[in-house]
Amino acid sequence: MESSSISVKALKKELTKVKDSALLIGFFKEKLSLNEEFKKLDMQFGGIISSCIKNNGFKAEKGEIKSVYTNKNIKNIVLVGLGGEKKYNFDVLSAIIADASKRLRDNSTESFSIFLSSFGNGKFKDEELVEKIALSSLIGLYRFTEYKTKDRDKIKSIKQITIITSSNKNFDSEMQYASVVADAVNKTRDLVNTPPNVATPEYVASYAKEIAKKNNLKCIIFDEKQIEKMKMGCFIGVAKGSINKPRLVVIEYHGAKNKKPIAIVGKGVTFDSGGLNLKPYPYILNMKDDKGGAVAAMHIAEACSKLKIPISLVVVTPLCENMIDAASYRPDDVLTAYNGMTVEIKNTDAEGRLILADALSYAAEKKPQAIIDIATLTGASLVVLGYVGTPFVCTDDDLRKNLNNASVKSLEKVWELPLWQEYDESLKSDIADVKHIGDEGEAGVITAAMFLKNFVNEVPWLHIDIGTTVWSKVDKGVHNSLEQS
Numbered sequence: 001m002e003s004s005s006i007s008v009k010a011l012k013k014e015l016t017k018v019k020d021s022a023l024l025i026g027f028f029k030e031k032l033s034l035n036e037e038f039k040k041l042d043m044q045f046g047g048i049i050s051s052c053i054k055n056n057g058f059k060a061e062k063g064e065i066k067s068v069y070t071n072k073n074i075k076n077i078v079l080v081g082l083g084g085e086k087k088y089n090f091d092v093l094s095a096i097i098a099d100a101s102k103r104l105r106d107n108s109t110e111s112f113s114i115f116l117s118s119f120g121n122g123k124f125k126d127e128e129l130v131e132k133i134a135l136s137s138l139i140g141l142y143r144f145t146e147y148k149t150k151d152r153d154k155i156k157s158i159k160q161i162t163i164i165t166s167s168n169k170n171f172d173s174e175m176q177y178a179s180v181v182a183d184a185v186n187k188t189r190d191l192v193n194t195p196p197n198v199a200t201p202e203y204v205a206s207y208a209k210e211i212a213k214k215n216n217l218k219c220i221i222f223d224e225k226q227i228e229k230m231k232m233g234c235f236i237g238v239a240k241g242s243i244n245k246p247r248l249v250v251i252e253y254h255g256a257k258n259k260k261p262i263a264i265v266g267k268g269v270t271f272d273s274g275g276l277n278l279k280p281y282p283y284i285l286n287m288k289d290d291k292g293g294a295v296a297a298m299h300i301a302e303a304c305s306k307l308k309i310p311i312s313l314v315v316v317t318p319l320c321e322n323m324i325d326a327a328s329y330r331p332d333d334v335l336t337a338y339n340g341m342t343v344e345i346k347n348t349d350a351e352g353r354l355i356l357a358d359a360l361s362y363a364a365e366k367k368p369q370a371i372i373d374i375a376t377l378t379g380a381s382l383v384v385l386g387y388v389g390t391p392f393v394c395t396d397d398d399l400r401k402n403l404n405n406a407s408v409k410s411l412e413k414v415w416e417l418p419l420w421q422e423y424d425e426s427l428k429s430d431i432a433d434v435k436h437i438g439d440e441g442e443a444g445v446i447t448a449a450m451f452l453k454n455f456v457n458e459v460p461w462l463h464i465d466i467g468t469t470v471w472s473k474v475d476k477g478v479h480n481s482l483e484q485s
């Protein structure tokens with residue numbers, strides 16, 4: 001795994017004593033003059049930094065990078081532009097650190113240092129800076145090379161990153177947090193990237209079992225027969241069209257006594273062909289990412305356990321394929337959900353909400369304090385917020401507040417959509433209790449959520465639709481597009 005092979009540490013050191021292949025120093029546009037510490041460093045290197053600024057036209061524009069090569073104890077002094085100080089924030093910092101890390105790796109650098117205080121603006125706490133820098137480089141440097149067999153020895157990688165600090169503080173807990181979270185993110189990416197012929201429901205379930213074993217978590221896996229016996233009619237309906245049989249994985253983490261658990265439900269469609277309503281090319285491409293919610297949920301459990309977060313979790317992930325077969329479910333079928341509701345099928349490509357319906361009712365039975373589901377549920381999420389942010393719906397003030405705080409901390413943008421009663425109209429069925437899709441082209445994210453709401457049994461609920469944001473179109477900052485790499 002890429003992230004676990006990179007060692008990141010924070011170290012108190014004087015700038016003039018740093019010895020490394022490269023050193024990153026940040027500059028604001030308005031503050032190109034050198035402070036005392038830089039002046040010393042500049043002198044040590046014979047005025048090379050000041051002359052680069054003066055003569056080579058380094059302006060510290062946001063994202064600008066200028067390398068100054070030396071034959072002394074720092075081989076490559078990298079001047080990094082942070083842009084204007086007023087517009088500087090953690091989003092800018094994160095993208096700059098990730099891009100600079102990738103640039104150094106691609107130039108065959110194996111080890112580099114980052115001068116912490118030059119990336120602060122006086123307002124950020126050192127602890128926050130260290131954590132964001134460590135996370136951004138570890139997540140930014142991710143690659144998926146598992147299936148490349150040629151020239152493996154030519155694959156470049158960073159081995160060590162040192163954050164140079166000037167205080168006596170110890171940043172152990174920030175470093176641990178960053179490494180656990182980066183690991184969870186990168187392992188989630190690994191599994192999402194794993195091709196659908198390999199990452200079948202059975203494979204993902206065994207993977208979950210491994211995670212559980214390593215972290216001492218309780219893990220139950222239900223197979224097709226058991227799922228059928230439990231009368232999860234919607235889940236079974238979707239799963240029937242594949243020879244790769246479904247699994248329902250339940251992982252429990254107990255980090256707090258006498259506290260009701262939080263349930264996390266993740267959509268785990270290991271490949272979504274659309275079923276009989278087959279997805280046309282090119283929309284069928286990349287539908288291996290339809291398991292992103294489930295895989296994320298599993299790694300949330302792992303990360304919470306490693307960080308000993310004082311909460312309890314029950315993670316519920318329905319895993320199956322949505323395929324074409326003589327046994328496939330059809331438009332016009334009526335399925336009976338785990339909670340007894342009858343559901344009229346109108347489009348077999350809206351399979352996610354069906355497997356979630358049964359998983360949500362199952363989670364609700366555990367009497368959790370809240371249910372959070374994460375799902376690559378709709379293409380319509382692209383229309384709502386583009387690739388920039390993730391739409392969500394929520395029935396509870398605390399959950400909403402907590403998600404918004406988490407969004408600020410993780411730099412992942414989210415925006416809430418309403419659950420107005422009017423949207424329920426379009427889910428009315430002539431012959432069953434409910435239809436699983438609304439009117440075409442109208443509020444797709446919301447109507448999908450309105451359908452799910454039938455299955456959470458009044459438990460405080462948060463639904464996160466990662467249909468679009470599960471995959472990045474660009475290779476920028478912490479995002480890594482495989483198509484371009």
Ligand code: BES
Nearest residue numbers: 347349350352376377378379380437467
């Ligand atoms: N997994 C897809 C959603 C999706 C589509 C995610 C494209 C990422 C990119 C989901 O199962 C799906 O196919 N949803 C349909 C629902 C429609 C038939 C009501 C969609 O959004 O088109």
Ligand code: MN
Nearest residue numbers: 272349350351
């Ligand atoms: Mn689908």
Ligand code: ZN
Nearest residue numbers: 269272290352
């Ligand atoms: Zn899907």
